[in-house]
Amino acid sequence: MPRVVGSLLLVVAAGVSSIGATGPAPGPAPARPLDQVVPAPERVRPGGSPYTLTPATRILADGASRADTREAARIGSYLAGLLRPSTGYALPVGEPKGDRNARDGIRLRLGTGDRNLGTEGYRLESGRHGVTITAREPAGLFHGVQTLRQLLPAPVEKRSTQRVRWTVAGGTITDTPRFAYRGAMLDVSRHFLTVDQVKLYIDQLALYKINTLHLHLSDDQGWRIAVDSWPRLATYGGSTQVGGGPGGYYTKAQYRDLVAYATSRHLEVIPEIDMPGHTNAALASYAELNCDGVAPPLYTGTAVGFSSLCVPKEVTYDFVDDVVRELAALTPGRYLHIGGDEAHATSHADYVAFMDRAQAVVAKYGKTVAGWHQITGATPAAGAVAQYWGYDATGSAERAQVAAAAKKGTRLVLSPADRVYLDMKYDRSTPLGQSWAGYTEVDRSYDWDPGTYLAGAGVPESAVLGIEAPLWTETIATSDQMEYMAFPRLLGVAELGWSPAASHDWDTYKLRLAAQGPRMTALGIDYYRSPLVPWPAG
Numbered sequence: 005m006p007r008v009v010g011s012l013l014l015v016v017a018a019g020v021s022s023i024g025a026t027g028p029a030p031g032p033a034p035a036r037p038l039d040q041v042v043p044a045p046e047r048v049r050p051g052g053s054p055y056t057l058t059p060a061t062r063i064l065a066d067g068a069s070r071a072d073t074r075e076a077a078r079i080g081s082y083l084a085g086l087l088r089p090s091t092g093y094a095l096p097v098g099e100p101k102g103d104r105n106a107r108d109g110i111r112l113r114l115g116t117g118d119r120n121l122g123t124e125g126y127r128l129e130s131g132r133h134g135v136t137i138t139a140r141e142p143a144g145l146f147h148g149v150q151t152l153r154q155l156l157p158a159p160v161e162k163r164s165t166q167r168v169r170w171t172v173a174g175g176t177i178t179d180t181p182r183f184a185y186r187g188a189m190l191d192v193s194r195h196f197l198t199v200d201q202v203k204l205y206i207d208q209l210a211l212y213k214i215n216t217l218h219l220h221l222s223d224d225q226g227w228r229i230a231v232d233s234w235p236r237l238a239t240y241g242g243s244t245q246v247g248g249g250p251g252g253y254y255t256k257a258q259y260r261d262l263v264a265y266a267t268s269r270h271l272e273v274i275p276e277i278d279m280p281g282h283t284n285a286a287l288a289s290y291a292e293l294n295c296d297g298v299a300p301p302l303y304t305g306t307a308v309g310f311s312s313l314c315v316p317k318e319v320t321y322d323f324v325d326d327v328v329r330e331l332a333a334l335t336p337g338r339y340l341h342i343g344g345d346e347a348h349a350t351s352h353a354d355y356v357a358f359m360d361r362a363q364a365v366v367a368k369y370g371k372t373v374a375g376w377h378q379i380t381g382a383t384p385a386a387g388a389v390a391q392y393w394g395y396d397a398t399g400s401a402e403r404a405q406v407a408a409a410a411k412k413g414t415r416l417v418l419s420p421a422d423r424v425y426l427d428m429k430y431d432r433s434t435p436l437g438q439s440w441a442g443y444t445e446v447d448r449s450y451d452w453d454p455g456t457y458l459a460g461a462g463v464p465e466s467a468v469l470g471i472e473a474p475l476w477t478e479t480i481a482t483s484d485q486m487e488y489m490a491f492p493r494l495l496g497v498a499e500l501g502w503s504p505a506a507s508h509d510w511d512t513y514k515l516r517l518a519a520q521g522p523r524m525t526a527l528g529i530d531y532y533r534s535p536l537v538p539w540p541a542g
C-alpha cells in the first residue's frame with residue numbers, strides 16, 4: 005500500500021505523529037491520527053489502545069427506543085456495506101443484548117449521549133475492545149460513521165479485498181458542526197445528469213458530511229422534472245441541453261427514488277425552479293406563458309438573462325401554482341428554491357410583483373422560500389433563505405441590500421462565486437469551466453471565513469445559515485468532469501461549513517487534504533491534483 009505509507013510520511017512532516025523522522029518503524033503501519041479527518045473534528049483526545057478489526061468483528065446497533073435501535077441498525081448495515089468488500093470480513097449487524105461477544109466490535113448507539121451533540125453531532129471512542137459511536141439523532145450517528153471510515157486506511161474504499169491491517173487509533177472525538185447548512189448544488193439543466201450520476205455525487209458528498217443537495221431543475225436550456233398538469237415542460241422543454249444533446253428529465257418515480265437515496269445519506273434535497281428569468285425551456289413548451297403568445301425555440305447556447313415569464317398574465321400564476329404544488333408533494337424537505345437570479349428581461353416592478361405572488365404559493369404548499377440573493381431586491385417572505393453568490397467585485401449597494409434583508413430576518417447561505425463556484429477554472433490551463441469570477445485555486449476556495457465574509461456590509465455570523473458549493477454545468481457533462489471540478493475544492497467547502505473557526509488554517513488543512521488523495525483515488529474520484537497540495541506520491 006505505497007499510497008498509505010506516503011500519506012503517513014506526510015503526517016510526519018506535519019509533526020503531528022509520533023513516528024520517528026526517519027520514517028515508519030518496521031511492522032504494521034501505525035494507525036491514522038484521529039485528527040486526520042476532513043472536515044476537521046471539533047475536539048480530539050488521542051490516547052489509549054488502538055482497535056484492529058478482525059474477521060470476528062461485529063457491528064452492534066443499540067438505541068434508546070425500538071425506533072432508535074432500528075435506525076442504528078440501518079446505519080450499521082450501511083457501514084457494513086462500505087467495509088465488507090475491502091476487508092473481506094462478514095461484519096454481521098445485530099443488537100448487543102444477550103450477545104456474548106458484545107464487548108467487542110463497532111457499537112452504534114442512538115438516542116443517548118450529551119445534549120450538546122445536537123442533531124448532527126456524535127462522539128467516537130476508540131479503544132482495545134472496539135469503537136463506539138454515540139449520537140442523539142440519526143444524522144449524528146451517520147456523520148460519526150463517516151469519521152470512522154476516514155480513520156481506516158484509504159484502501160478501505162476499494163471494492164475488492166485488500167490485505168491491510170484495519171487499525172483505528174485509540175482516543176475520543178467529540179464533534180458537532182459549526183453551520184447547520186452545508187450544501188452542494190447540481191445544475192442538471194444545462195447538461196442533464198442521470199439518476200446514477202446524481203447518486204454517485206450524493207455518496208461522495210456524504211463522506212464529507214455535506215447535508216444538503218440543491219438541484220437546479222430548470223433553466224433556459226432544459227426542464228428536468230415531470231409535471232403532470234403541464235406535461236410538455238419535461239417532454240419538450242427537457243428534450244435538449246447545452247450544445248444540442250438529447251437532454252432528459254426525471255419522472256416522478258425517478259425523482260422520488262433520488263430523494264429517498266439522498267435521505268438515506270442524510271442529505272436534504274432542495275429543488276429549484278428558477279423564475280421569472282431562466283425560463284426559456286418553459287416558454288418554449290407553452291406559448292400561453294409568453295406575453296406575445298408565441299413560443300420561442302428551444303435554446304442550447306449559454307447566454308443568460310434573456311427570458312422571462314409574463315408577469316401580468318394570470319395563466320403565469322396557474323403555472324406557478326401547479327408546478328409548486330406538484331414539486332412540494334415530491335419534497336419531504338423544508339425548502340423550495342424559486343431562483344430569482346438574473347431576471348434582466350423582467351422590469352423591477354414586475355419582478356417585485358411576481359416574487360410576492362410566487363412566494364405566497366410556496367407558503368401555501370407548506371414550504372419555506374429559498375432564492376438567489378436577488379430576491380432581497382423584492383420583499384423576502386418571513387423566514388426566507390437568500391443564497392448569496394456575489395464575489396469580490398460585487399458592489400457595496402448590492403451587499404448592503406443583502407445585509408438589510410438579513411437584519412429583517414432573511415437567513416443567508418453563502419456561495420461566493422470566486423470561492424465556491426465549482427465551475428470556476430482553477431487556473432488558466434483548466435480545460436473545463438468558466439472564469440467570469442476569476443480563477444479559483446484550492447487555497448483561494450478554502451481561505452475565507454463564512455462567519456465574517458459579509459461582516460463589512462453589516463451581516464453578523466448569526467444571519468449565516470451556512471454555505472453551498474454550486475456546480476453549474478454549461479461546460480460539464482460527465483461524472484469525471486464533475487469530479488475534476490468539484491474535487492478537491494468540495495472538501496474545503498465541507499470543512500468551512502463543519503469545522504470550528506479556530507481550526508481554520510491553510511497550512512495544516514492542505515496536509516489533511518493531501519492525505520485524502522489516496523482515499524479519493526481508491527474511490528475512483530478523478531480529482532484535480534492541485535500543485536499547491538503536497539499529494540503523496542503514487
Ligand code: NGO
Binds near residue numbers: 425
Ligand atoms: C450564475 C448564473 C447561472 C450560471 C452561473 C455560471 C447564478 C446564480 N446565475 O450564477 O445561470 O450558470 O453563474 O457560473
